[in-house]
Amino acid sequence: MKTVKLDITKEHCPMTFVKTKLELEKLSKGDILEVILKEGEPLENVPKTVTEQGNKVIEIKNLHDDIHLVVIEKG
Amino acid sequence: MENKKKISIVLFSGDFDKAIAAFTIASGAAAVNYEVNLFFTFWGLNVIKKYKTRNAIGEGFLAKVFNFLMGGLKNLPLSRLNFAGASPKLMTNLMKKRNVATLKELIDASILLNVNFYACEMSINILGLKKDDFIPQVKEILGVAKFLNLAENGEVLFI
Numbered sequence: 001m002k003t004v005k006l007d008i009t010k011e012h013c014p015m016t017f018v019k020t021k022l023e024l025e026k027l028s029k030g031d032i033l034e035v036i037l038k039e040g041e042p043l044e045n046v047p048k049t050v051t052e053q054g055n056k057v058i059e060i061k062n063l064h065d066d067i068h069l070v071v072i073e074k075g
Numbered sequence: 076m077e078n079k080k081k082i083s084i085v086l087f088s089g090d091f092d093k094a095i096a097a098f099t100i101a102s103g104a105a106a107v108n109y110e111v112n113l114f115f116t117f118w119g120l121n122v123i124k125k126y127k128t129r130n131a132i133g134e135g136f137l138a139k140v141f142n143f144l145m146g147g148l149k150n151l152p153l154s155r156l157n158f159a160g161a162s163p164k165l166m167t168n169l170m171k172k173r174n175v176a177t178l179k180e181l182i183d184a185s186i187l188l189n190v191n192f193y194a195c196e197m198s199i200n201i202l203g204l205k206k207d208d209f210i211p212q213v214k215e216i217l218g219v220a221k222f223l224n225l226a227e228n229g230e231v232l233f234i
Contacts, residue, residue, distance in 0.1 A: 014103030015176045018184045021106040049107045 003032040008042060009067060016042040017049050020072075024055060027074045032058075039066040046070060081110040081229025083222070088234055089118030089145065090154035091163040091178065097234045098181035105188035112225050113185070115213075116195035119234075120202070121145050122182075123192060123209045138203030145202075148178075186212050193217055193225070 006023050008016050020035055027033060037043055047057045047070055054075040061069050082104045086097045097113065105111045115123050124147040126132060131139040153162040170177050176184070194209055196218045206216055215221075 010174045012173075012175050014099055014106060015180070015184070018102050018106040018176075018188070022184070022187055053108050 001030050001032065002027070003034060005034045005036070007036045008046075009036055009038050011042070013041055013045075017046055020046050020050060021053075024050065024053075024072070024074055029074055031074045033072045033074065035070045035072065036063065037068055037070060039068065043068050043070075047072075079108065079110050081112070081226075082232065083112040083114060083226035083229055084232045084234060085114045085116060085222075086119035086122065086234050087116050088154070089121040089151055091151040091166070092154050093234050094119075094122050094151060095178050095181065097232075098178065098185055099176075100232065101190050102176075102181050102184040102188060105185060105190050110229070111185070111188075111190040112193060112222075112229075113190055114193045114195065114222050114225075117198040118145070120194060120198060120204070120209070121147055121151060123194065123213055124148065125208055125210055132204065132208050134203035142202055142204070151178075191225075193222070 004023065004027065006020065008019055011019060016037065024033055035046060037046055047060060050072050051057055056073040056075055057070060058073050059071040063069050084097050084101060086094065101111050101113055127147040127149040129143050129146045129150060131143045133139050133142045150160060151163060152160060153166065156162055167177050192213045194213050194216045196216050199216055206213065
């Protein structure tokens with residue numbers, strides 16, 4: 001099992017979830033992807049779309065200000 | 076996989092901004108697991124030509140002149156306020172500055188996410204082109220009947 005970090009705080013739609021999807025494709029089942037993202041569109045859409053695709057969101061926490069961490073387990 | 080959501084986009088326009096719209100939807104939809112078909116026709120073919128700048132390709136004199144004038148990915152005009160080709164470059168710079176994906180990034184992402192590229196048989200015929208004149212990601216050259224087949228039971232957009 002490995003853990004990979006992905007920072008998409010500077011990205012905008014559609015690259016927020018495009019990059020997340022591409023990163024997830026590189027991982028194997030059970031691996032962890034930690035995504036750092038901003039409030040608004042990314043925080044609303046990234047957890048939703050990865051769940052729809054059979055992955056699991058383990059944790060969402062606020063790091064500081066409008067920056068959040070979403071921990072995803074690849075399904 | 077049978078009931079996978081699907082979107083088929085016809086890109087008729089060869090305008091820079093409209094190509095961005097098409098590839099934004101295509102890559103976004105593919106990222107959320109849609110099956111995505113991009114069908115390039117007429118001016119839209121400029122986006123997927125192998126030569127990215129003006130080139131006199133095609134069979135016959137008129138086709139060569141026409142293809143030269145149409146150009147490729149690197150000289151797509153903005154649909155408004157083009158200013159002789161200056162605007163797409165300014166726009167790309169602005170997009171980079173604002174961290175919005177550029178057209179090239181959107182096309183690359185679409186390719187990585189297995190978006191299906193198809194080219195229109197009829198317009199390719201008019202322009203005297205062949206499959207080899209397009210990027211290798213173009214899966215097939217096809218007509219309306221096959222397109223309707225591919226698009227069946229999905230959303231369709233015409234840009």
